[in-house]
Amino acid sequence: MEQVVAGRFRLGRRLGSGGFGEVWSAYDERLRVEVALKRVRVDPQASDTERDAVLERAEEEARHAARLRDHPNIVTVFDVVADGGTPWLVMRLVQGRTLGQEIREHGPLGPVMARHVAAGVLSALEAAHASDVLHRDVKPANIMVAEDGTVLLVDFGIARGFTLTTQTVLVGTLPYMAPERLNGKDSPAGDLFALGVSLYEATEGISPFARDTPTATMAAVALEEPPPPVRAGPLRGLITALLEKDPAKRPSATAASVLLAEGGRPREPGRAEGEADRGPDRTGAAGPPVVLTRSRMGVVAEYTVTLTKACFWAFGILGALVGLCSDPHTFDFDLPDWAMEVLPHGTRLSNGFSMLFLLGAFGAVFFLPILFFSGLFNADPDVVTIGPDGMTVTRVNWKGQTRQVSDLPWDRIERITVDLVQGHVIARFRGGDQGAEEWRQWDHQYRLEAVDGGHLVYSHRGDGSIAPALLRAPLRRFAGSLYREESDTSS
Incomplete structure (x- = not known):
């Protein structure tokens, strides 16, 4: 049976716990909105006086937090209620x-x-x-x-x-x-x-x-x-x-x-207090970052099609070899007459073509559902975020959870460009190879390979990646003078 707190808040699932209480999701049946409730821990053996003291202290602290309720980086506290002598803090529910x-x-x-x-x-x-x-x-x-x-x-x-x-x-x-x-x-x-x-x-x-x-x-x-x-x-x-x-x-x-x-x-010596060291000269824009990603189902479809093609050709080549090695006078297909009229046969070459198609189609059809479900769990789309501070690459798994893959702040590089032919994003690090090696030590090393013009920091390789052509506009906007068009890379 669902628990209702203070005759108003219907508890959902527990979100977490700590030394001072437990946090639950809840539904406010009066206002019909979702909230978070924190139950302040109280010793079951506490007297009524002690419980009242705990409630009074919780109300005092809730008033402190409520004074900051309009701040965008602080979770809003709406109220504190008592249920059976236990104080509950009513807060904004954050996903x-x-x-x-x-x-x-x-x-x-x-x-x-x-x-x-x-x-x-x-x-x-x-x-x-x-x-x-x-x-x-x-x-x-x-x-x-x-x-x-x-x-x-x-x-x-x-x-x-x-x-x-x-x-x-x-x-x-x-x-x-x-x-x-x-x-x-x-x-x-x-x-x-x-x-x-x-x-x-x-x-x-x-x-x-x-x-x-x-x-x-x-x-x-x-x-x-x-x-x-x-x-x-x-x-x-x-x-x-x-x-x-x-x-x-x-x-x-x-x-x-x-x-x-x-x-x-x-x-730095000689720089006035409060005067910012902006690193390399950059005239990029401020404002909210640009986030580029792809739909999971689109990535899964691309993953499935690519590997299904590979299965077709792997099985097809095996079938072709079997057909080419067969005796054209004794080799026959156990197929209906209409299929025998369509498929060439009677010579080694025709048997090879027919077996390429038959075994290739069998491999593709057999593995198609397996590869689709494999893609649902393994084909994670990239999320590329480009903003005033730099470029970050994360991936989203099938649970909707993200993990950071690479982090490239602008103050680590001298230049960044996009190679549309190769599908690469290339950065030249401050300090050259030494700067790149320092970056490698604290970054997740997504695509750090030495290439002409610098180091490869992102690439359109594999399923889930973003086409580098789509990165040019936000890079031009936020990297400012650090960004170079391909025709400018020699300067």
């Missing part, structure tokens, strides 16, 4: 995945996607800190990437530490806690440290401070310097600054946003 899920299932992010995540979270923290609201539990599990690409900070302001007797305790997730928080000192700088740990994990694939025991983890947070990030690319400087042990040396959310706009690099 998407957490950053933690993406890291676990698809590995580290490339710098372009990581920069997009950092920008969204920094924007949320900047607004929160301006309103005197702290998050206290920034981590990949609390960062969501919606289906439309929007980055959202969830559980905002809810994770304030308290027990059922309302005594303040150390609350949060140990590997993401700032050193000063271990001493009971809360400040906006603690949220920035947690973001630095999250970005380190997102780009490197491992946590810099997680250890086998809580004591070892706290010692690592307080005393150990993390290994320098090697896959963070231009975010290396930002991550290093956010992981400063001394909170006074950490940038604020506003300063971190400026550092992010500068590409995450320290300010």
